[in-house]
Amino acid sequence: MTVRVLYFSWLRERIGVPSESIETNAVRVNDLLDELREKGERYKLAFTQTSSICVAIDQELGDMDSDITKAEEIAFFPPMTGG
Amino acid sequence: MKLSVQEEPFFPDGKIGHFSNQNQETGAIVTFLGKVRSDPENPLEYMLIEHYPGMTEKAIEKIMGEAVKRWNLIDCLVIHRYGKLTPSEDIVLVATSSKHRREAFEAADYLMDFLKSRAPFWKKEVTQRGESWVESKEIDEVALDRWK
Numbered sequence: 309m310t311v312r313v314l315y316f317s318w319l320r321e322r323i324g325v326p327s328e329s330i331e332t333n334a335v336r337v338n339d340l341l342d343e344l345r346e347k348g349e350r351y352k353l354a355f356t357q358t359s360s361i362c363v364a365i366d367q368e369l370g371d372m373d374s375d376i377t378k379a380e381e382i383a384f385f386p387p388m389t390g391g
Numbered sequence: 392m393k394l395s396v397q398e399e400p401f402f403p404d405g406k407i408g409h410f411s412n413q414n415q416e417t418g419a420i421v422t423f424l425g426k427v428r429s430d431p432e433n434p435l436e437y438m439l440i441e442h443y444p445g446m447t448e449k450a451i452e453k454i455m456g457e458a459v460k461r462w463n464l465i466d467c468l469v470i471h472r473y474g475k476l477t478p479s480e481d482i483v484l485v486a487t488s489s490k491h492r493r494e495a496f497e498a499a500d501y502l503m504d505f506l507k508s509r510a511p512f513w514k515k516e517v518t519q520r521g522e523s524w525v526e527s528k529e530i531d532e533v534a535l536d537r538w539k
Contacts, residue, residue, distance in 0.1 A: 316443060317441060317515075319511055336392075365447035367449055368446075369450075369509075379492070383443060386526075386527070388509065389512060389527050390512035391507040
């Protein structure tokens, strides 16, 4: 399946693109992260420590164990700082 | 319930005036205005606020819906800006209305606590010393526990 993957804040800067289409068979967010780390050094660096990274699946907050087999859009970002 | 996520500045007086024009059941209106702050030790040149279009609106609407239900609000308003903002510009306006003051106060407090760490915004500060992303604070996570 093809998913749209989005990056925000310093993750976007580190990876170098705001979004991209990824061909994946990942079942969980963690599987997708493993695949992304394979894409190169920038990804590996960005996703070294995932304890401080948030994920949204189709614009709903999830976690690294969330099922993504039906997802169309997956976003990674650091903790939010609104208000 | 009214929400606006926008790049352009807003005029708080006008927004509050409009919001205050309510039905006769309303006995209390609470408003909160959040502004861009500069530190005299390391003056801020500007702030860049990034957001996640689509999710931002959904996340805030959910937070507003929960506040309306929990405090039986008559109405509430959130305006949140993104883009480039300079010191003393307004970032966010929250307004709540209810029959009695307690509900309006608490709901406004709740809305701000959740906007801080559950609405997908990220702030970058640019000063003469350079630029840095604002890090989330432990205290903001702790603040959410108050509402459990």
